[in-house]
Amino acid sequence: MALSKPKREIYLRKIKNFWIDFSHNKIGFAGLIIIIFYVIIAICAPILTPYPPESQLYKPPKVAARYAYPEWFRLFPQYRDLNPTINVNPDLGKATLIEKTGTLTIDLTNLWFNFTSTKRGEKAYFTLDLGNFTYDYNPPPSMTMRVYYELEYNNASITIYYTIKNYTANPLYEEYFIDPTKAKMKINVQTYDPRKPWGYIRSNFDVDSFVNSPSFPVLGSLFKPTATLIDPAEIIFSKRGTYGIQVSFEFTSIRAGGYANLKLKYVGLTIWGRCHGILGTNNSGFDVWTELVYGARISLLVGLLAALIGTGIGVLYGVVSGYLGGFVDEFLMRVVDVLLCIPVLPILLVLVRYFSANVFLIVVLIAIFGWQGLSRVIRSRVLSLKEMAFIESARASGASDFYLIMHHLIPNVTPIAIPALILSIPGAIITEASLSFLGFGDPNAATWGRILYGAYQLGGLPAWWVWLPPGLAITILCLGFVFIGHAVDEIVNPRLRMRR
């Protein structure tokens, strides 16, 4: 709609006056600053965090143990010695052979290991020492052992042992481990399959320590049977000091002439942090800061879109109902009465479950159930506008119904519609957050409700640093819109100013 020049000037002046009023309204201005802050966060999300958020197609990397503390906890004395995530990547080129039995051909520079048997049941065994590292924190919550290799085998099986050697006197080692100087763990058995006696495997093998390791057969071999439900990592690194990594392979031939060719690619150890980043980690050990930052996008999008659509429907519906009047008006208003009695959240839950959750669907559904109150207000305003002289004269000079609605009625109800639009945003944001919180949200959208869902469903309630920030983020964003809405309401409806 192209505006003529004087008309455009009138609009510009109106906007300018509005801005002058608005910038003198402290609460409204504070709200505006809040919203600008959120918009900046939403736009800059990829700069603020190195990871994309979690979705069904993309699982972000685990960065620390589940429900890790934030990094800044270490400023407080009782948390000073929390360990960050530590990756130990020994240089395989400097590995030394410390143990060797059986008929093995070893090429240490290329990390080739060849086993050839002459008789059935023959065994061979070797151990590599991969050097030492110091661990200088409190006991870690968990760890992951990594052994990557390629294996060509024929009628032979291998067993992998992962050993963490302890160079300091540690009473726990004496209590828990068979050998008090080292924790030797059988982490993998490549069992013999008679249907497929030969083959080639390339294995990127990661073994997590588990809290319930005594019942976990692979790591269970590490413990004496008295072991309690403590993660092995907590026991292994229970004291500060120097530790070493050793890796052993045991070959067993099933038949005379069985052989195995092993190429060792990588051996490593990740000690998962008990603290990470700005906000710690969630139930899966992912970065919460990432989810929080990207959550701003979804919340802003859902709030603005749902409010825009809902207000659009409400204004049109109210204007049409009020303008047409009579039987149509009566009917339309009774429809509103009916809709106002529908339990919205339960229906939303049903529909979202049926039409597989998707952010845009949720937006549309929230909008569809969120305009009834406004349409009543608009209608009563239109009823009184309709009797006014300027409408009469416009109609007398031959204006069509459509023209009247578009050029006279809708512009005249905007002082009601705009505050209502802004004030309906918090409701939409909270409704979406409620859906996500109940586990009915879009699994591909990083929403604040999803973080809260994790915190309450998956045992994260004690980890307040995980769920407090998204809850506060929702609250402050909603308050921002409430502030702006109230300020705008006061400016465009001056009668309200008397209330202060």
Next chain:
Amino acid sequence: MYIKYVAKKVAIALVTLWVVMTLNFFIFRILYGGDPTQTIVDPRFKEETRQALLQMWGLDQPLHIQYLIYLYNLLTWRYGNSFDASATPIAPEMAWRLRNTVILLGTATAGTISIGIPLGILAGARRGRKLDVAVIGIGLLTWGVPTFFIQLIWASIFCVYLGILPRAGIVSLPPPSDPLELAIDVLKHAISPIMTLILAGFGSWAFYTRNLMVDALTEDYILTARAKGLHEREILIRHAFRSILPPIVTMIALSIPGIVTGAIITESIFAWPGIGQWYINALSQMNHPVTQAVLYNYAVLMISANLVTDLAYGFLDPRIRVGVRR
């Protein structure tokens, strides 16, 4: 005139009830598909067993007969049997769950209103003073805080960190045998959901009442009352508050959907065995008769609450009572 008004409101309520019931039927029988023996129970059932089950659920009838049976069932509060292998009747469970929900919502709403409205009246009477500023602040804050966030904070402080309140359920397991101990136990479990609902709700009530009071106190008849030398308390209660009762009653009607909404989340956070928690479970287990029954009860709750407030409004607002057009 009031009779006509009442008749109109009752008619609307009945139409609404019918719309919700029909919607309820079509969403579950047609959108979701009606044969639980294919999807929910065991797909490898024998044909006779399947037919017997279908017959028990009334699913062997043509759709329009099913619809009539469904309407009849709901209107007689029977609901049929749940879609699972045991096919338990829904009505008995509904009875005690509904009771739990009504206890929770009733107490919480009564608490919210009886704290919020007096606070609002006081704030309105002392406009611009500290209490007034506090009420405005809390009112705006309540608008922005999701109820479940308040409940998470409450649960983490009182149920996890301090450990003085039970985290979930309505009664300890096993329940105490002594009736007095049992009552105390239930009360302990009820504190968290009720208190959080009141905390989340009283601010907006106080804010709303306060605004109405401020408007009412600037009216001419208040000036007249003051000029007559009436006592300030009498002006507040008999003149100002009496005049804002109708909008407050409307507000009660408008807040019912929010209260019902809040119940689902509250019940699932505190594992309160009401219909909201049941609803969420049934929805994820595709137990449609339960979902339908709960949805129907929500609709009945909301429609009757709306109807009662409409009628009360008509009674309180003399313009409607004597038939002056608004």
